[in-house]
Amino acid sequence: MRRPLRSAATSVVAAVLLAGASYAAPARAVPAPEPAVPTTAPTSASSSAYGYSCRRVSGSAVDLSCVIGRSVDGRALVATRQGRAAAPRVLVVLGQMHGEEWPGPLTVDVLRTLRPAADAVIWSVRSMNPDGGAIGRRWNSHGVNLNSNFPDKFLRDSRSGPRALSEPESQAIARFLTLVQPDLVISLHGFSEAVDTTGGGRRAALARTFSGLSGIAPAHVVPCGGPCHGNLTDWYTATSRASGVAFTVEMPRSSRTVRPCGVPGHPRETPIRCTALAAAYLAGRLPA
Ligand SMILES: [Zn+2]
Numbered sequence: 001m002r003r004p005l006r007s008a009a010t011s012v013v014a015a016v017l018l019a020g021a022s023y024a025a026p027a028r029a030v031p032a033p034e035p036a037v038p039t040t041a042p043t044s045a046s047s048s049a050y051g052y053s054c055r056r057v058s059g060s061a062v063d064l065s066c067v068i069g070r071s072v073d074g075r076a077l078v079a080t081r082q083g084r085a086a087a088p089r090v091l092v093v094l095g096q097m098h099g100e101e102w103p104g105p106l107t108v109d110v111l112r113t114l115r116p117a118a119d120a121v122i123w124s125v126r127s128m129n130p131d132g133g134a135i136g137r138r139w140n141s142h143g144v145n146l147n148s149n150f151p152d153k154f155l156r157d158s159r160s161g162p163r164a165l166s167e168p169e170s171q172a173i174a175r176f177l178t179l180v181q182p183d184l185v186i187s188l189h190g191f192s193e194a195v196d197t198t199g200g201g202r203r204a205a206l207a208r209t210f211s212g213l214s215g216i217a218p219a220h221v222v223p224c225g226g227p228c229h230g231n232l233t234d235w236y237t238a239t240s241r242a243s244g245v246a247f248t249v250e251m252p253r254s255s256r257t258v259r260p261c262g263v264p265g266h267p268r269e270t271p272i273r274c275t276a277l278a279a280a281y282l283a284g285r286l287p288a
Pocket residue numbers: 097098101188189190
C-alpha cells in the first residue's frame with residue numbers, strides 16, 4: 001500500500017477550497033431536489049459536521065444530512081451519516097459517479113435503512129453526478145468524466161477536464177473525503193460486475209473480503225485498460241492521512257435478480273441489497 005502523505009492531502013484541501021471559488025455561481029441551473037432519504041422524517045433542527053451545514057434527521061438509521069457541494073447545474077451533493085458520530089471505524093459509500101449507472105443510488109437507498117455496528121459510522125452520497133444522473137448521461141454538465149478529474153496521475157484529455165479538480169463535483173467529493181478521512185471508501189459503479197482487488201496491501205485485502213460478502217467477483221486486472229489516470233480510488237488511497245483505502249465496485253445490470261449473497265444471515269438477496277448489507281457488515285469489521 002502506498003503510504004499517505006499529509007502534505008499532499010493538505011495541499012489538496014487548499015486546492016479544492018481555492019478551486020471552489022471559480023464555481024460559485026452556476027448560471028444555467030434549475031436545481032432538482034435531492035431524492036428523499038427513504039423512511040426518514042426530517043426535522044428542522046440544524047447541525048454541522050466537518051464545517052458543513054447539515055440538518056438532523058430522525059426516524060431511520062440516518063441521523064444527519066449535509067450538503068457537501070453543488071453540481072455544475074446547481075444540484076446538491078448530499079452526504080448522510082448513520083451510526084455513532086465519534087465511532088472509530090469510518091466507511092464512506094459513494095454512488096453514481098457516472099450518471100447512467102443507476103445501481104449505486106439504489107444501493108445507497110438500502111444502505112441508509114441499515115444500522116451499522118456500534119463502533120462504526122457510515123457516510124454515504126447517493127449521487128456524485130446528479131446532473132448526469134438526472135438524464136442518464138455518463139459525464140457531468142461540462143462533459144467531463146469525473147473519474148478522470150482527481151489529482152492522481154491526472155492526464156489532460158478530451159474527457160478529463162482542463163485540470164485536476166476542475167469540476168465542482170470532484171472538488172466537493174475530494175474535500176469531503178479529505179476532511180472525513182474514512183478508513184474505507186467504496187465507489188459504486190456499473191455494470192461490469194467486479195470488485196477491484198488490484199493495488200495490493202490492505203486495499204486489496206478489504207476488496208477481496210467485500211467481494212466474498214457481496215457475491216460480486218474479484219477483478220485481478222487493472223480496470224482502466226492500463227494505468228488509471230485521475231481516478232478517485234487511487235487518489236484517496238495515495239493521500240489518506242489515516243491510511244485509508246478506496247476501491248471500486250462494478251455492479252451488475254441484473255441488480256434486481258435474487259442470487260446467493262455472502263453476508264451472514266442473508267443467503268439470497270438481490271445484488272443491490274447484498275451490496276448494501278455487505279457494506280454495513282464490513283463497516284463494523286474494518287481495522288480500527
Ligand atoms: Zn462508472
